[in-house]
Amino acid sequence: MRIAQHVHLVASGIQGCALSDDLDCNCYLFNSGAGLVLFDTGAGRDIARIRAVMEADGLSFDDITHVFLTHGHADHSGGAAAIRALCEAHIVCGAGTADALAMGEAGISLDAARRAGVYPADYRYMPPVPDHIVDPGSILEIGRLRITALPTPGHSADHMSYLVRFADTGFLASGDALFHSGRIIYQATHDFDIALSCESMRTIAAQSFDGLLPGHGMFTVSAGQRHVHAALDLIEAMSPPAPLQLVKL
Numbered sequence: 365m366r367i368a369q370h371v372h373l374v375a376s377g378i379q380g381c382a383l384s385d386d387l388d389c390n391c392y393l394f395n396s397g398a399g400l401v402l403f404d405t406g407a408g409r410d411i412a413r414i415r416a417v418m419e420a421d422g423l424s425f426d427d428i429t430h431v432f433l434t435h436g437h438a439d440h441s442g443g444a445a446a447i448r449a450l451c452e453a454h455i456v457c458g459a460g461t462a463d464a465l466a467m468g469e470a471g472i473s474l475d476a477a478r479r480a481g482v483y484p485a486d487y488r489y490m491p492p493v494p495d496h497i498v499d500p501g502s503i504l505e506i507g508r509l510r511i512t513a514l515p516t517p518g519h520s521a522d523h524m525s526y527l528v529r530f531a532d533t534g535f536l537a538s539g540d541a542l543f544h545s546g547r548i549i550y551q552a553t554h555d556f557d558i559a560l561s562c563e564s565m566r567t568i569a570a571q572s573f574d575g576l577l578p579g580h581g582m583f584t585v586s587a588g589q590r591h592v593h594a595a596l597d598l599i600e601a602m603s604p605p606a607p608l609q610l611v612k613l
Contacts, residue, residue: 366421368575368585370395370508371535374417375406377439378613379580383417385410387483389439389579392537393418394528396507399429402453403526403537404579405443407483408490411450414443426451430506433457433492434539435523436464436472438483440579444492454495456504458513460522462494473520473553498524516541516568518561519549525564527571534573536588542568544582546594547608562599568592581608 365373365383375384375391384391388406391414395401400423406414415425428451433441436457444455457465464471469478469489477483498504500515512527519540526537536542540549541564548561569592576588584591595605 365417367583368533368535370530371575371585372418372421372423373583374402374421375414377406377580379610384413387439387442387487389540390577390581390583392535392577393423393428394509394530395423396429396509398507400427401430401432401506401509401511402428402447403432403577404434404440404539405431405447407439407487408443408446409487411443411446428453431455432511432526432537433461433494434525434537434541434579435520436461437520437540438472438474438477438487438489440539441465441472441492442489445490448492455492456496456498457494458500458515458522458524459497460517461524462497464520464522465491465494473555476553500524514567514571516564518557518559518564520553521555521557521560523564525568527573533575534571535575535577536568536571536573537577538568538579540579542576542592542595543578543580543608544576544584544591546591546596546598546605548595548605549610550607558604561605565592565595565599565605569596580610
């Protein structure tokens with residue numbers, strides 16, 4: 365689903381647009397002019413549906429050259445291994461995500477999510493092996509895209525957001541660090557940290573971008589900074605950001 369020039373939403377689960385498998389996060393695809401760059405992969409239960417969405421937009425799955433992971437949680441990284449095997453894309457993530465993936469299900473809180481009923485008992489997670497580790501603040505240039513890795517821990521210790529710029533436009537692939545209306549997810553996982561989330565809001569607010577591309581729910585193609593400032597206003601008043609409530613559907 366094309367959402368802006370060179371930008372497509374190619375997966376989104378029941379907590380978003382219901383474009384793909386229910387467990388999928390929002391996955392965004394950028395046309396770099398030198399291949400397709402994917403941010404997050406969904407849970408990996410139905411890669412064929414992601415391929416079908418791409419084909420409906422006139423995009424070839426085989427043209428994916430890079431897959432960036434915002435963090436290790438299964439709804440964001442579960443499809444990475446399969447996508448890499450199908451199109452030989454390079455998997456890119458931060459060192460913290462690589463470490464979490466190497467720890468197995470406990471490292472990405474999948475064991476806790478299974479116990480909570482977020483994932484069905486028969487869900488099979490295939491851990492990806494990263495090809496490239498990005499340092500916080502590093503910049504990668506892929507075709508027309510200039511991608512800056514921003515450390516945004518809080519939702520999880522390993523969380524990274526990516527500022528994607530081309531021409532005079534900027535998009536923030538925020539993963540689960542920041543959602544529409546300045547909200548965040550509060551969760552009882554081993555590495556959720558509200559203080560770090562607040563610091564990450566300051567990191568994001570210091571950036572210039574037009575579109576906000578979060579991991580669940582609604583995205584924006586303009587005025588994206590309004591949403592981080594909504595969170596920051598609460599933080600500066602010594603209150604935490606508002607919670608995003610994901611209702612079981």
